[in-house]
Amino acid sequence: MLIVNDGRRGMAEGRDPSIGGPTDAGAERSGGSRGAEPDYRFTLANERTFLAWIRTALALVAGAVAVLHLVPLKWDSGVRLAVGFALTGLAIVITVYAPLRWLRVQKAMRRDQALPMSALPVITAVGVALVCAVVLLGNYWS
Amino acid sequence: MSGSAEDGSGGAAERPRGRRARGSGADGLQAERTLLAWQRTLIVLVAVALLYLRDPLLPGGAQTGGEPLHRLFPVLGVLAALGVLIVHLRRRWRITEHGLHDDTTGRPPAPVARPWALVLMSAAACLLAVAAAASALPA
Structure with missing residues (x-):
């Protein structure tokens, strides 16, 4: 290949x-x-996609701050830490990956190649689903 | 969202890629949309930083996550990155005549911010995530 x-x-x-x-x-x-610079609108769309990923990560951080620091929850402390660390871990993965993804897409567009596939949407979806399951568990346990 | 914009410009010319972009309002809006996306992102960053700085909603309800003074340091770092980003975006927006054209290429600036600004943005978000997790560690 x-x-x-x-x-x-x-x-x-x-x-x-x-x-x-x-x-x-x-x-x-x-x-x-x-390679040739792509149509500027594609570059701008790539930049907006990057910013949307960053906002997703920031929303996850907000959830983690709420669970870890702000909201008084009658949860087991292990469940609380698991939810908070899972959310921050997902956010860190996204913030590390987003600029790499931006660069990779930009390179592919300059060379007129197909855009690379990414596992990040699947990782985010599975991670958020797991967090939801643990939140349910934390509500009905203890 | 982007589909409707491309349909609109595609109706006027059969190949939007070949059109001259200079001075056209429809093309300038692409850069403006990106600037608005930057503004949304920076606003969310400020909101999350303030949320992290805030005291618990109810006294004694949740663990406070260390000294308030220690929570101030990552927030100050995030605010410094925020200031750099705002200044960078403002200057570039003004230099490129509100996103209409870059002097070197004659086309709208792409990307709206330089690539290092993208890295700085994600570093600031990552710093907040690490700080939120680290201050929750049981001492």
């Missing part, structure tokens, strides 16, 4: 693949400045 892509790119630029190989590897490292 990788070899096919490299060959196609080399041919599209009309360059000898034996010369283009090392420079391609260098461009991979330098943050993907290779």
Whole structure:
């Protein structure tokens, strides 16, 4: 898959693949400045998607702060900590992943490739569902 | 949301990609929408920081999560990042004539903020998450 892509790119630029190989590897490292800049509206949409992920993470942090620090809950302290740490853990995963995802999508758009799939929506959905289950458990236990 | 916008511009010209973007109000709105998304995000960041700083709703109800003074440090860090982001967005918005065109490319600025601002934004959110978890650890 990788070899096919490299060959196609080399041919599209009309360059000898034996010369283009090392420079391609260098461009991979330098943050993907290779390829044509996409339509600015796509770049802006990518930026808004990033910001939407950040808002999702901030909402999870707000829930964690409420559970851990603010709301007086008659829960077992283990359940409370589990819910709070699960929410903050999800938020940390999202905040680390969001800029990487932005960069990866930007690179793919510059090279006119298909956008990379991401496991993050599934991780977020499963995580939030688990938190909901533990919240139910915390309400009816103790 | 984006589908309706692209339909609107696609009806006027068969290939929206090839149109000249300079000075067109419909294209400037794309940058403005992104700026509004930034504003929403920053407002949520302030709200979560204040929520973290706040005392418990009922006395003795929940664990307070350490000294209020210790909770102030991450919030100050978040506020510093917030100030940098606001200044950066304002300057870029003004330089690019309210998101209409960048001087180097002649097109609307994309992205609205520089990539380091995106990293700073996620670092601020991550800092709040870590602080909220760390101050809840049983001492």
